[in-house]
Amino acid sequence: MASHDMRAMCVVALAHQAHPDWPLILIGNRDEFHARPAAPLAEWGDGSGIIAGRDLQAGGTWLGVHRPSGRVVVVTNVRGAMPDPDKESRGALVVDLLRGEGRFADPAADDLPRFNAFNLFTVDGGARLLTNRPVPLIMPLESGVHALANEPVDAPCPRADRLRLALEAVVAAGAEPESLLETLKKEDDPALFLRGDVYGTRASTLVAVSAGGDVRMIERRYEKGGRPAGTTALEFRIG
Template sequence: MCIIFFKFDPRPASKNAYRLILAANRDEFYNRPSKVADFWGPNGEVLSGVDLEYGKEGGSWLGINKSGKLAAITNYLEGRPNTDAQGRGSLVSNYLVDKELDSYSYLKKISTESHLYNGFNLLTAEFKAKQDHVCYYGNRGSTEPIHLKPAGIYSLSNSLLDTPWKKLLQGKRHFTSVISNQSLSCDGLVQELLGVLNNEELNCPDPAQESQGEGTNKFLLQALSAVCVRSPEYGTRTNTIILIDAEGNVTFTERTMLNCDTNHWHTSSFQFKLHT
């Protein structure tokens, strides 16, 4: 499970505005092995966390490269997933190292292979000098990927894009309020967005979420109704903020849980300029 809020605007009104503001949580078993965010891949071009789970090594949930390609994935909530399906994290990492396919073409290719995976939602993007694109495909929705319209505010959890689950509506309101504050510095914006991501308020009952998650443990379903998920062995273990300003400067902030301890966190921040 995960949650993502984002706004992209290829032509921000001022140099102090952002082409992309993205805030995301990774929800996972606390003991699932993974690397914290760092640069990797050919010439150290890719910045992301990396999954180390046996059989799914090398996958990721969210990342960006220095050429302006970005990808993020969320699982689709299903009560009885196929245990033999391929790992979905490779869909992110493969796009970030791909030199040939643009964001839409990559999703078009993945749509022909979608039966190999359990339910997922995949965002792919390109932030280029001439034009920015963000595309979306969910293998439990339309058969075709879509281009997202610029300047919109989008939210994605574990159903299709902008499905009005209560947690998504609550988080989107909070996210919208924060990014509307033009007086915030870059550091201030990051801190406020971390506040959005760490809201543990439950949003239940939510019949829409519960219906989709039929077959899931009812206590876990209740925990999943919060933007920041907390249960004994599973929950939000990584917060990520990605900002891209009008000049192509990227600020990538990751706050991640250490040693499976919800009271022990480490924050890393990276800054670089896109090669576009």
């Protein structure tokens, strides 16, 4: 339930069918309380086929890839509303969408108010935006670069705009997407990377999927004050 719900990714950008070599690029920072336990990026040992970090308090995830199907899902929370402890877990929504089974594997707009405020990208062939702020909405996304942070989708968000512009530049240059991990931790850009001792950026994650189904997935983890706490880099094929 949401009293155990995680904060989710807090700024994320998606390039969908836009880069010449990587038709899917997803990049984002997860901001969370440092005291909240999480497992590093790995393939889950439960037979689900999910490759993701894991929230050890509620058991869900904020961003993941489903290796058998190639589905990719990422969620952000939305600021402003007090979390309701009786709502469903946003991390469980991500897991059901990734697996393609479970109560929320194919949600309707009417299901979205059952969760605390969120924005979500899901890519499964096509790409969609799911949100329940300011109103419940499920919307297909055109090819191009899209970004979300923890603001309602109709509100201005300089943080999301900054990451979207960085991803657009990589796409326009046909450049390697790993450079975006440096963008997420620029010393002179506190808008993207939060260095708090109690609450701050816990992980920067990149997912890049080639036209042939090769996936490059990198997670850089951080502890209090933005100090590096380890990196996991995986390469695998989907399908």
